[in-house]
Amino acid sequence: MRGRGILLIRRLRDYFTWHLFKHFIGIVIGSTIVSISINTLIIPNEIADGGVTGIAIILHYLFNWPVSWAVLMLNLPLFLIGLRMVGRDFLVFSIVGVAVLSATLSLTTNFPALTDDTLLATISGGVLTGIGMGIIFRSRGSLGGTDILAVLFARTTSFSVGQILLGIDAVIFLVAAILFRPEMAMYAMIYMFIATRVVDLVQEGLSVSKSVLVVTTQPQRIAEQIMAKLERGVTLFQAIGAFSGEAKQVVYCVINRSELSQIKEIVRDQDPLAFVAISEVPEVVGEGFSSWKGH
Template identity: 85%
Template sequence: MDWRRFRNNLTWQWLKHFIGIVIGASIVSVSINTLIIPNHIADGGLTGIAIILHYLFNWPVGWAVFLLNLPLFILGLRMVGRSFLIFSIVGVGMLSAMLSLTTHLPALTHDTLLAAIYGGVLSGIGMGIVFRSRGSLGGTDILAVLFARTTPFSVGQILLGIDAAIFIGVAIMFRPEMAMYAMLYMFIATRVVDLVQEGLSHSKSVMVITTHPQKIAEEIMAKLERGVTLFQATGAFSGEAKQVIYCVINRTELSQIKEIINKQDPQAFVAISEVPEVVGEGFSSWKGH
C-alpha cells in the first residue's frame, strides 16, 4: 500500500468535509440573522432555545449556541464516534462564529410567511451541506441518544418531544402564531435537507415478472443502454418457476421501458418505484459522497 497517497487522500477528505461544514454553517447563520430573528420566528433544538433566550434577554445567539452545546459535547465524548464529534465541534464553532459575524446583516424581508418559507429553504441547504460533510450543528441529538438508552423511547421520538416542548413554550411565552411559523420553517428545512442529501435527480426502479425475460432484457439493454439484473423466483400460488427483471432508469426513460415491456409481454406484472439516489455506472459516482 502507498501510505503517502493514502495519507494525502485522507487529508483531502477531511479538508473537503471541513470546507463543507464551514460553508453550510455560514448559510444557516445568514438565514437565521436575515430571516428568522428579524421576523421573530423560533427554531427547534438548542438553536431554538438560543434564539428564545435572545428574544427574552437579548443574549447574543452565537454565544448562546456555543454555551448550550458545550455540556452536550462533554456528554458525547464516550457516546459518539471521534470523527463525528470533531466535525460537530467544528460545525458548532463555525455556526457560533458566523452567527456573531453576520448579526448586523439587514433583514431580507419583514413578511413573516416569506421569512419562514425562504428561511427554511436557506437553512435546509446549509444543514444539508453540513450533513453531507459528515458533520452536524450540534443540538439535541446527543441528549436524545442519552435519554434513548435510559428510557423506552426512540431517538426520533425524543427529538420530536423536545421540539414540541420548545414550540409549546414559544406559544405560551409569546404568541401561537410564532410557534406555527416555526413549525412551517422547520418542516421546509427538513424537506430541503433531504433534497440536498439525496439530490434532485430521482430515478425509477422497475421490477418485471414475465414469461419473456430474455427478450425484454435484451431490448432494454439495446435501446436504453441500461444494465438489467435477472432473479430466479417461484410463484407462491402456482408453484411455477419465474424470472424477475430488475432495472433502474431515469424518469425520461419510463415511457420507453413501458413500451418495451408491453410489446414483448402485455401480461407482464410490472412494479415501478421511486429511487431517491443511485450510485454506480450510468448514474452518479462516489466522488460526490
C-alpha cells in the first residue's frame, strides 16, 4: 500500500509539473507574439494601446522610456494593491505573464518595422496581438495591469469588470488623442477591436458548431434520421407548450456547420410543421467533436 501511495504521489507531481510547464511555455509563446506586434507594428507607426501597455507606450512616445521597463514598473504597484484583493492563482499567473512580457519586449526591441502603412499595421497588429493574448489566456496567463484594478473597483462599485476596463481604455485613448493626434486614438480603437475578436477566436476555436432544437410531433423519426444520416448523437426530452398546455417532444442535437442543410432537410421531410431553433456553439467538447486534450 505504501509503495502504491508513493507511486501515486510521484505521478501527480509529474503531472502537475508538466501541466505548469505547458502553461509557462504557452505564456512565453503568447508574450513573444504580442511583443513582436508592439515593437514591429504598433510603436513604429505611433498607434496607441489599451491598459498598462498603452500607458507604457505613451510614456515611450513622450520620454523615450523603454516600453519593457515601463510595463514592469507600472505593474509593480498594482501587484502590491492586488496582493490581498484578488485570488492567489490569478496574481501568480499575472506576475509570470508581466515578467515574461517585459522580457520579450526587451528582446524584440530592435526588430525592424514590418510596414509603415498605419492602417495595415493596425490590422496586422490587432491580429498578432489577439493571437498572442489568446494563447496567454488559454495558458491561464494574464498581463495583470488594469485587470487587477478592474477586479478591485468591481468589488467596491456597481460597475462590472468589463465596464471598468472599457472606461480605463477610453481614458488612455483620450489622453493619446489630446497629447498627440486624434488619429492615434482612432487607429487604437480599430486595433483593440480586432485584437479582442481574434482573442475570442483563439479561445473558442475556428470551427463554430451549430446547436439545433426541434419541437416536433415526430421526435423519434427525426432522431433516427439524424443518427443514421449524420451519425450524430441526439437527445430527446419532454416539454409542455405554455399557451396550449400540450405535451411536446423536443429533439436536441449539435452538428458541424456543413451538416446544417442536411438536418433542415430531415426535419422538413419528417415534420413540416416542426418548430426549429438554430444557434451557434463556439466550442464543443465530447464524442464526435474536440476532446479535453489540450484544454
